[in-house]
Amino acid sequence: MTSISAVSQNELAQRRQKLRQERRLKALQTSWRTIAVSGLAGGLAWVITLPGWVIRQPEQVAIAGNRFLSSQAIQSLLPMAYPQSLLQLEPQAIAAQLESKAPIEDATVARQLFPPRLIVQVKERYPVAMISDLPNAEAVKDKETKPAIGLSNVGFLDANGVWIPIESYTSFDQSFQLPTLKIVGYQEQKRSQWAELYQSVSQSPVKVTEIDWRDPSNIVLKTELGIFHFGSYSSRFAEQIQAMDQLRKLSDKLNPKQVAYVDLQNPDAPSIQMQKANNSVKSNTDSTD
DSSP: OOOOOOOOOHHHHHHHHHHHHHHHHHHHHHHHHHHHHHHHHHHHHHHOOOTSSEEEEGGGEEEEOOOBBBBHHHHHHHHHHHSEEEEOOOOHHHHHHHTTTTTTTEEEEEEETTTTTEEEEEEEEEOOOEEEEEOGGGSSSOOSSSSOOGGGGGEETTOOOEEEEEEGGBBBBBBBBOOOOEEESGGGGGHHHHHHHHHHTTTTTTTTEEEOOTTTTOOEETTTTEEEEOOSSTTTTHHOOOOOHHTTTHHHHHHHHHHHEEOOSSSSSSSEEETTTTTEEEEEEGGGG
């Protein structure tokens, strides 16, 4: 069996000395880390309390990206009070709360230290249609008095079907034109259909002034050419819009006052509902040739 050489006393002493040096180095590193962290924390606390890095007034909040909402209106939506330490503000939390407000679709908030400012970049929800619920006739005591539609019944829709309360536009830029398209009978469950329906209506060569959606089985469009019945919403809605445009010259052949509406449920064979005195007669568009 091979014998193991004895370790000399000198080698053991060198090993012990090396271990002591390593322990002292680790202790020194730990001390420096503690001093650095303490200094950083103290410095941060000192910086936070600096009077120069404080948002004292709304003028120190820069608003960008707004098209129709005024800067003052957006500033009023900010969840902050003045004065406010700039470094204590939470940009992501502020942005999230702004996005929870109906007129704001997307928001980005950034801090600027020199000079101290808060920069808010927003993307607004663009209203494309005005929506209102018809007043309940039973709630009207005086039949000769026209019922007023309250603010809770009136609002706007964006292209994606998001409801925007009318109160959101009490301070909008006066140069902004509110939508003239009106919708009656809109409900939240129709939101999935609204995006495609509005896209077709917005691209229509025929100007549409009102969409009556009270009866889901028959969407009624009021246009510059007259009233059109589309039936329930379907994948052929875009075809129906095109068929409506092809009836532009209908007024050359018929008196518009005698036409009650045009039925476009089948865009390949539109039919006209005529009105004469107290009676109405239904005729096919082919009879007008």
